[in-house]
Structure formats: C-alpha cells, structure tokens
Amino acid sequence: MENFETVKQEMGLQKPPSSNKQKTQPITNPNKNDENDGSVDCFVASNLNITPPSSIMINPISSTDSLTYNSWLLEHPSALGSFDRMMKLAKGKRIVVFLDYDGTLSPIVDDPDRAFMSDEMRTAVREVAKYFPTAIISGRSRDKVKEFVQLSNIYYAGSHGMDIMAPAKPLKSSDNNNSMDKKGTDVLFQPAQRFLPAMQEILALLQERTKIIQGSNVEDNRFCVSVHYRKVREEDYGTLEEIVKSVILNYPDFHLTSGKKVLEIRPSIEWNKGNALNYLLDNLGFTNSSEVLPLYIGDDRTDEDAFKAIRNRGQGFPIIVSSIPKETKALNSLHDPSEVLTFLLRLARWRKASSAK
Numbered sequence: 383m384e385n386f387e388t389v390k391q392e393m394g395l396q397k398p399p400s401s402n403k404q405k406t407q408p409i410t411n412p413n414k415n416d417e418n419d420g421s422v423d424c425f426v427a428s429n430l431n432i433t434p435p436s437s438i439m440i441n442p443i444s445s446t447d448s449l450t451y452n453s454w455l456l457e458h459p460s461a462l463g464s465f466d467r468m469m470k471l472a473k474g475k476r477i478v479v480f481l482d483y484d485g486t487l488s489p490i491v492d493d494p495d496r497a498f499m500s501d502e503m504r505t506a507v508r509e510v511a512k513y514f515p516t517a518i519i520s521g522r523s524r525d526k527v528k529e530f531v532q533l534s535n536i537y538y539a540g541s542h543g544m545d546i547m548a549p550a551k552p553l554k555s556s557d558n559n560n561s562m563d564k565k566g567t568d569v570l571f572q573p574a575q576r577f578l579p580a581m582q583e584i585l586a587l588l589q590e591r592t593k594i595i596q597g598s599n600v601e602d603n604r605f606c607v608s609v610h611y612r613k614v615r616e617e618d619y620g621t622l623e624e625i626v627k628s629v630i631l632n633y634p635d636f637h638l639t640s641g642k643k644v645l646e647i648r649p650s651i652e653w654n655k656g657n658a659l660n661y662l663l664d665n666l667g668f669t670n671s672s673e674v675l676p677l678y679i680g681d682d683r684t685d686e687d688a689f690k691a692i693r694n695r696g697q698g699f700p701i702i703v704s705s706i707p708k709e710t711k712a713l714n715s716l717h718d719p720s721e722v723l724t725f726l727l728r729l730a731r732w733r734k735a736s737s738a739k
C-alpha cells in the first residue's frame with residue numbers, strides 16, 4: 383500500500399493557498415453557531431478553563447459562510463465526492479469500519495437519552511457490517527450505545543474506548559485486564575477497571591451537587607461521566623464549572639475534558655479512541671498489516687485520537703462529520719449524519735457489487 387502522503391495525493395487533496403486559511407477565532411457567545419457546537423467547545427475551553435487533551439486539536443472557526451466551508455472542503459473533500467477514488471485505493475485491501483455514535487449515527491439532540499438512531503441508519507450499519515468488520519466506538523457506556531444501536535453483528539467499545547467487547551481470539555498482550563465475559567465468548571478489555579470505585583463516587587457527588595443547576599444532566603458512562611449543560615442557562619455555566627471542578631479536585635487520578643455542550647470526567651490513563659481502534663485491529667488479526675484500511679467516521683474532539691491513530695498507521699480513511707470548518711486530523715469529511723447514511727449505503731453496495739463480479 384502506498385504511504386499516507388501518496389494516498390493524500392491520490393485522493394486529490396490539495397492545500398488551498400495559505401491566504402485562504404481561516405484563522406481560529408474564539409467565539410464567546412455559546413448560543414451562536416449552536417447547531418455545530420464549535421462555539422461551545424471554545425466557551426468551555428476558555429471560560430471554564432478546561433484543558434483538552436493535548437492530542438486533540440479541534441478549534442472552532444468563526445465564519446460559517448459557504449465560502450469558508452468550501453475552502454475547508456478543499457482540504458477535507460467530501461467522502462461522497464471522493465468515494466470512487468477511495469474505493470480504487472481499497473482494491474485488494476481489507477476495510478475495517480469504525481463509527482462514532484452521537485453526531486455521526488444519530489443527530490445531536492437536547493436530551494441525551496433520546497438520541498435515537500433512525501431505522502434507515504440501523505439498516506445501513508447492518509448492511510456495512512455484513513461485508514466489513516464493524517465497530518462502534520462511543521463516549522457512552524457500552525450498554526447504552528448497544529441499546530441504541532440494537533445490532534448484534536458489530537463490535538462495541540464504550541466509555542471512549544475504555545470498555546471494549548471484542549471478538550474472542552487469542553490475544554498477544556499479556557495484560558491481565560483481559561478476561562472472558564460471562565458467556566465465555568467475547569473478550570472484554572477494560573483498561574480503567576481500577577478506577578471504577580472512584581468513578582462511582584464522583585458520579586454520586588456530581589449527581590448530588592449539580593441538582594441546584596437547572597437543566598444540568600449527569601450521565602453515567604461507566605468509566606467516565608458526562609455533565610451536560612445543553613439545557614443550562616448561560617449565567618449558570620460558571621457555577622456548574624465550579625461544582626464539577628470542586629468535585630474532581632479530590633480525585634487527582636481524574637481529569638476534565640469537553641465535548642459538545644458537555645464536560646467529561648475521565649480517568650487519567652493513556653487510553654483513547656485511537657488506542658481502541660488499534661486494539662480492535664490487533665484483535666481482528668491486523669497487527670501491522672499493510673492489507674488493512676481502517677475507516678473511521680466521527681464528529682467530536684475525542685474522534686481526533688482515532689483520526690490520528692489512522693494517520694500514524696500510514697493508511698486508512700479518517701472522515702470527520704462537520705457542517706462547519708474545523709481543525710482536524712481527518713482527511714475527508716461528511717456534512718452531517720444524513721451524509722453518513724448515504725456513505726454507508728454506498729459502501730455496502732460497492733462491496734456487494736464487487737463481490738458479485
């Protein structure tokens with residue numbers, strides 16, 4: 383397989399002249415640009431003084447006009463427009479599909495418990511999984527994302543990859559966090575297991591102490607906790623931040639990150655969606671394989687770790703879902719979940735047609 387630079391060239395990726403490049407502009411009004419949430423990430427990072435993991439480099443760009451978006455598209459061409467070129471590169475290779483959940487397979491909605499996936503999307507993912515090994519890597523708890531997706535022919539990794547259910551297979555690692563699950567079939571990998579008791583304490587404290595903030599919502603994601611502020615009044619953001627920070631102050635093994643109108647408390651371990659992607663590839667027997675092309679579709683900060691992992695491997699398709707320009711490690715883009723649906727259906731159709739030949 384060509385190296386990644388060759389792939390980029392093959393994909394027709396041309397950098398626009400540097401003068402076209404948008405400067406990252408912090409947006410301080412969190413209600414502006416609400417659909418895309420870039421503004422909110424910025425609000426969190428600046429006003430709430432939360433440092434995102436250094437490996438994550440998404441910054442919102444103020445202008446959302448079509449000119450700006452179109453110039454960003456030159457750097458991150460639509461995966462739909464580039465589909466034929468991508469599949470040409472995939473000839474004779476094994477594509478493994480990785481998908482994020484919120485904002486990728488389901489639209490962003492106010493109530494996290496109602497982020498349902500459409501039946502059309504479910505059918506598309508099922509189709510894709512018929513032809514390619516497919517995994518969903520989500521910030522949600524593994525059980526929750528499974529409950530939303532309701533498919534049995536895919537692999538699930540919850541808690542930003544800290545809770546993996548992988549196919550049973552001899553593992554090369556001697557890590558004693560690996561164990562067989564109750565059914566004695568699939569392999570459970572939970573690198574943050576030792577943090578679980580403290581995580582549960584933090585969850586209980588946050589649930590109790592954020593009660594005074596109207597609209598806040600604490601979500602148990604098992605190995606991490608989300609504090610949502612999508613429905614919180616802007617004037618209460620500061621107080622919410624103080625509450626969250628005061629809780630984790632007593633837990634030095636945990637840190638705070640941010641996503642789309644959400645604060646996340648996570649164990650401080652070197653494990654993210656990128657590690658999960660590599661772990662799953664390894665488990666599927668693709669360690670250092672030049673035959674495998676991982677394809678990852680995601681929309682949020684934590685997905686950048688997976689994009690980076692693909693770039694480090696030197697081959698594959700990192701695809702960001704975004705309707706605004708963003709700094710990203712992804713090569714290609716899709717505008718929104720409806721384009722994700724079209725892409726997945728096309729991918730399954732392409733594979734079906736090529737196997738019929």
Ligand SMILES: O=P(O)(O)OC[C@H]1O[C@H](O[C@H]2O[C@H](CO)[C@@H](O)[C@H](O)[C@H]2O)[C@H](O)[C@@H](O)[C@@H]1O
Pocket residue numbers: 482483484485489490491492493494497519520521522601603608610612641642643644646682684
């Ligand atoms: O890795 P993901 O599967 O993308 O999960 C990231 C977070 O997604 C969810 O929150 C986001 O979507 C909600 C529903 O649309 C929305 O209300 C919220 O504002 C978004 O931040 C999920 O609830 C979080 O726990 C995940 O960490």
